[in-house]
Each structure stands twice: as C-alpha cells, then as structure tokens.
Amino acid sequence: MKLLEKVKTYNTQIGLTFIALLILVLFMVTAPGTFLRPRIYISFLSTTPFIGIAGLGLTLVLISGEIDLSFTAVMAFAGFVFATVMGFTGSIILGILAGLAAGSVVGMLNGMLVTLIGIPSIVVTLGMQFLIRGATNIIASGRATTLTEISGTPMYNILVGEIGGVIPAQSIWFLALAVLIWSLLFRHRFGDHILFSGDNPETAEMMGISVTKTKILVFTLFGMLAAFAGILDSFRLRTWWPTMGEGYLMTTMAAVFVGGTSMFGGEGTVYGTFLGAFLIGSLEAGIVAAGLSGFWTRFIYGILILIAVTVHTLLRRRS
Amino acid sequence: MKNIHKHFGGVIALRGVDFTVGDNEVIGLIGDNGAGKSTLQKVLSGLYPPTKGEIYIRGEKINPRDYSVKKAHELGIETVFQEKALGEKQALWRNVFLGRQPVGPLGFLDVDKAKSETDRIMKDFLGFTGAGISPESTVSTLSGGERQGIAIGRAMYFEADLIILDEPTNALSVKEIGKVLDFIREVKRRGKSCVYISHTIAHIYEVSDRFVILDKGKIVDRREKGDLTEQELIDELTHHAAKSEEGADV
Numbered sequence: 001m002k003l004l005e006k007v008k009t010y011n012t013q014i015g016l017t018f019i020a021l022l023i024l025v026l027f028m029v030t031a032p033g034t035f036l037r038p039r040i041y042i043s044f045l046s047t048t049p050f051i052g053i054a055g056l057g058l059t060l061v062l063i064s065g066e067i068d069l070s071f072t073a074v075m076a077f078a079g080f081v082f083a084t085v086m087g088f089t090g091s092i093i094l095g096i097l098a099g100l101a102a103g104s105v106v107g108m109l110n111g112m113l114v115t116l117i118g119i120p121s122i123v124v125t126l127g128m129q130f131l132i133r134g135a136t137n138i139i140a141s142g143r144a145t146t147l148t149e150i151s152g153t154p155m156y157n158i159l160v161g162e163i164g165g166v167i168p169a170q171s172i173w174f175l176a177l178a179v180l181i182w183s184l185l186f187r188h189r190f191g192d193h194i195l196f197s198g199d200n201p202e203t204a205e206m207m208g209i210s211v212t213k214t215k216i217l218v219f220t221l222f223g224m225l226a227a228f229a230g231i232l233d234s235f236r237l238r239t240w241w242p243t244m245g246e247g248y249l250m251t252t253m254a255a256v257f258v259g260g261t262s263m264f265g266g267e268g269t270v271y272g273t274f275l276g277a278f279l280i281g282s283l284e285a286g287i288v289a290a291g292l293s294g295f296w297t298r299f300i301y302g303i304l305i306l307i308a309v310t311v312h313t314l315l316r317r318r319s
Numbered sequence: 320m321k322n323i324h325k326h327f328g329g330v331i332a333l334r335g336v337d338f339t340v341g342d343n344e345v346i347g348l349i350g351d352n353g354a355g356k357s358t359l360q361k362v363l364s365g366l367y368p369p370t371k372g373e374i375y376i377r378g379e380k381i382n383p384r385d386y387s388v389k390k391a392h393e394l395g396i397e398t399v400f401q402e403k404a405l406g407e408k409q410a411l412w413r414n415v416f417l418g419r420q421p422v423g424p425l426g427f428l429d430v431d432k433a434k435s436e437t438d439r440i441m442k443d444f445l446g447f448t449g450a451g452i453s454p455e456s457t458v459s460t461l462s463g464g465e466r467q468g469i470a471i472g473r474a475m476y477f478e479a480d481l482i483i484l485d486e487p488t489n490a491l492s493v494k495e496i497g498k499v500l501d502f503i504r505e506v507k508r509r510g511k512s513c514v515y516i517s518h519t520i521a522h523i524y525e526v527s528d529r530f531v532i533l534d535k536g537k538i539v540d541r542r543e544k545g546d547l548t549e550q551e552l553i554d555e556l557t558h559h560a561a562k563s564e565e566g567a568d569v
Contacts, residue, residue, distance in 0.1 A: 005456075009455060187428050187430065188425075188426055188428060189420050189422050189426045189427075192416075192417060192420060195406065195408075195409055196406045196409065196413075199407060199408045202400075202402075203403050206398075206400065207417045207419075208389045208418040266409070267408045
C-alpha cells in the first residue's frame with residue numbers, strides 16, 4: 001500500500017526514467033562503438049549543464065504558473081557584463097558578481113511587469129528577450145570579447161575545470177544546483193509559496209501568502225540562474241559571443257517539458273528537468289553516432305517531446 | 320459587530336448590520352441571493368474592510384483598518400471558502416500547513432512533523448479511517464466532502480474559536496453533505512463556534528443553534544432553534560424574499 005502510494009506520487013519521474021533508459025539502450029545497440037565508451041558521456045557532462053541550469057530556473061517559473069522566454073538573452077547579457085566588468089576592474093570575482101546582479105535585475109523587472117502591471121508573462125518576456133539581446137548587441141557593437149586570460153585561474157578551475165582530469169566541473173555545479181533547487185522547492189517554505197501560487201493563487205492569498213512577492217522572487221531567481229549559466233558558458237568558451245544562448249531556448253524548454261513539468265502551474269519535477277536536460281543534450285550526438293544524418297535530429301526531438309508529454313499527461317490524468 | 324455598513328461605490332451591500340456570535344454556538348446565516356450574506360462573510364473574515372461600523376472580538380474593540388485575514392487568523396477566526404480553500408495539485412500536508420509551516424531556523428520545512436500532524440487531524444478530528452487517503456494524497460483525489468473536512472480540520476487544528484463556512488454543502492452528494500454536517504457538529508463538540516452561511520435551509524436547520532436572516536443588506540429576524548420548525552423557517556425566508564421582490568417591482 002505504502003509502496004503503491006509512492007509509485008503513484010512519483011509516476012512522472014518513474015516513467016521518464018524508463019524512457020531515458022530505453023533511449024540509452026537504443027543508442028548502445030545502434031552505436032556500441034560510441035556509447036559503450038566513457039568519452040561521449042564526459043562530453044555530455046561538459047555541454048549539457050548550460051541548458052540544464054537554465055532549465056532548473058524555468059521549472060520554478062512554470063510551477064509558479066508563469067513562463068519566461070527571455071533567459072537566453074539574459075545569459076548573453078550577463079556574460080557581457082561579466083566580461084566588461086572584469087576587463088575594467090581586472091577582478092574575476094567582481095565580474096561574476098556584476099553578471100549575476102545584472103541577470104537578477106532583468107528577472108526582477110520581468111516579475112514586476114507580470115505581477116504589478118498584469119501583463120501575461122509570455123508577452124513580457126518575449127519583449128524582454130528582444131530588448132536585452134538588442135541592448136547587449138548595441139553596447140557590444142556586435143563584437144565578441146576574448147577572455148583567454150581567465151584560463152588556468154583558480155576560478156576557471158572551480159567553475160569549468162576538470163575534476164581529477166576527467167569530470168567537467170560544470171556538471172558538478174549543475175548537480176549541486178539541482179539538489180539546491182529541489183530542496184528549495186519541496187522542502188522549504190518558499191517552495192510551498194511557489195507551488196500554491198501556481199496551483200491556486202486565491203488559496204495562497206487566503207492563507208496569507210503574497211503571490212506577487214513570490215512570483216517576483218521566482219523571476220529574479222531565474223534571472224540569476226540564467227546569468228550563472230551565461231557566465232559559466234563564457235568560462236568554458238573563454239570568449240563571450242553576442243549570439244550566446246541563442247540555440248538554448250527551444251532545447252531548454254524541451255528539456256523541462258520532456259522532464260514532466262506541467263505548463264499549467266502548481267506542479268513540476270526537478271529530477272525530471274535534470275534527466276530531461278541530459279536526454280535532450282545527448283540526443284544529437286546519439287543520432288549522429290548511430291549513423292543517421294544531422295537532419296534526423298529535429299525529427300527525433302519532435303518524436304521524443306510528443307511521446308514524453310503524452311505519457312506524462314496520461315499518467316497525470318490517471319492519478 | 321455593530322452597525323456594519325459596506326458600500327461598493329454606489330452599491331450598498333450592508334446597511335447597519337449588528338451581528339454577534341457567542342461561545343460554542345452554531346449560527347445559521349440565511350438569506351436569498353444578493354441579501355448580503357457573502358459580503359458580511361467577507362467582512363467577518365477580514366477580506367473586506369467595512370465602510371462604517373465597529374468590530375469587537377472577545378470584548379476588545381478592533382480597528383477595522385488593521386483587520387485582515389491574517390489578523391483574523393491570529394484572533395482565532397478562520398473562514399473556509401469552498402472553492403478556494405485548498406490547492407488541488409498539492410499534498411494534504413502542504414495544504415494543512417500552508418502559511419503556517421513548521422520550519423527550522425533557515426525556513427526549511429519539518430516535513431515529518433507536518434505529515435504526522437496531518438495524519439492526526441485526519442484521524443482524530445475528522446474520523447478519516449485509512450482507506451486510500453494519507454497525508455501525501457493530493458487534494459484532487461478527495462471527494463468534495465472530504466475537501467471541506469480537510470479545510471475545517473485545518474481550522475480546528477489551529478485553534479480557531481470561530482469557523483466561518485460559506486455554502487459548505489454546495490454541489491455535494493447526500494452522503495457527502497452528511498459528512499460535512501458531522502464536521503460542523505464536531506466543531507461544536509470541541510467547544511468552538513461556527514457561522515454557517517447558506518441558503519439551503521434543511522442543512523442549516525439541522526446543525527444550527529440560532530438563525531439570523533439577512534435581507535437586502537439588513538438583518539430582518541433572529542430566531543432560536545427551539546422557537547420554530549424547519550417549515551416555519553422556510554416560510555419566513557420565502558415571505559422576506561417575496562416582500563423584497565414586491566419592493567423591487569415598485
């Protein structure tokens with residue numbers, strides 16, 4: 001009885017784990033030369049955390065009943081602020097702090113426009129995405145900034161170095177942030193506020209919770225997480241590109257939805273986003289290694305997303 | 320509450336209502352649609368500040384400007400709104416402790432305590448016996464009556480002295496209504512008070528000690544249960560409703 005209850009509660013997560021294992025086995029069978037060796041997995045650990053960290057923030061925003069499309073521009077903006085402040089001050093720490101602050105401010109602005117003015121979040125953040133990307137390009141005159149001087153610094157090793165010469169540090173950051181966000185969401189008072197704000201804002205208000213404050217905080221937190229992903233990506237590439245993050249919008253959303261977080265607010269899964277990021281992040285390499293042309297990638301993305309979301313919806317309806 | 324008025328712009332919803340709830344009594348607040356029941360309920364629960372009037376709680380005068388839902392909770396007054404009481408997709412324990420979670424120093428939840436206390440509320444206060452529901456069940460798996468029960472149980476657990484129920488039996492099956500009426504009796508048995516707002520006379524008559532009849536923003540009658548039968552109460556309400564319709568026609 002107890003076990004059955006648990007299975008019911010976590011059916012989304014269990015379903016997704018099965019899908020992931022199935023895909024992994026499929027890759028191992030079709031491309032054993034690639035998927036039975038560790039190198040490809042190290043490569044996933046190196047490239048997936050960027051959409052993964054953004055995905056964690058997006059999960060929170062979706063659970064609070066909103067959406068945020070501006071985060072890819074925030075990644076680029078924060079990367080630019082980081083590179084510029086570091087260039088001026090010569091301090092990596094100051095650069096990082098300035099980048100994080102810049103992302104948080106954009107997030108807070110999103111949250112305030114959504115809650116205080118009452119504009120739907122999809123519209124606010126779509127506008128913000130253009131505004132921030134545009135502003136960044138104007139200030140940077142569309143030019144990239146090379147950051148080769150950060151190579152080998154202690155901060156470089158902490159953020160994107162290779163632990164034991166093997167494990168990319170960004171994957172540890174992703175894991176640590178996933179644990180932190182999970183604790184915040186499901187084991188902290190603030191998480192309750194997020195869940196109820198997305199589920200039934202009237203109930204939340206009735207029990208003395210400020211939905212406005214909660215949502216502004218969630219948008220701010222996502223701004224900060226997106227900024228962190230942008231800074232991390234700048235470290236990895238040792239260059240800031242004005243186009244940074246442009247390919248991440250659809251893949252991050254795909255990771256979160258494949259993970260099982262609902263579009264309707266009030267429910268979602270951090271574990272699902274974590275696994276979803278790796279699923280989406282590994283698909284392209286897997287498809288190519290399996291001998292299919294790159295043209296297949298999007299087609300298979302589509303199949304995966306539709307199957308995963310169908311399974312999640314059916315499971316949810318049954319429970 | 321004394322001489323409570325509530326205006327919404329030019330619309331007058333309450334015109335000089337005096338309303339008292341004693342210790343350990345269940346009051347049935349009755350009236351037709353538009354009589355001002357729901358406005359009075361919202362003033363009582365701290366959702367709307369009255370335009371004019373005085374509020375006393377345990378003999379102490381309350382500044383209406385400071386009176387809010389939160390303040391009402393602190394003073395032991397809880398309202399159960401049928402549709403808005405619970406978050407449907409959340410576990411019962413989260414619902415019971417929403418806004419009043421047991422937390423450690425950093426704001427992290429004491430989940431074990433929340434779950435075990437929820438279990439206690441379900442068994443001791445509500446008499447839920449095992450069968451399929453646990454503190455981890457989501458609200459969406461509960462029946463309408465059980466949902467009311469959780470909201471009433473929550474109010475009892477947090478030592479509410481007065482529980483305000485707004486149409487708690489709406490859209491429920493006969494069996495479920497029986498459950499909700501039992502929950503109200505339980506509130507009374509525990510020495511607490513209840514304001515039961517409805518226009519379903521049969522349910523209200525069964526569990527109330529006193530009736531207050533509201534019409535066009537005014538209290539038109541107060542009756543003890545011993546004074547009249549259920550049919551007499553219905554007749555009286557119909558009489559007021561008819562009279563106010565006549566008034567509207569003129």
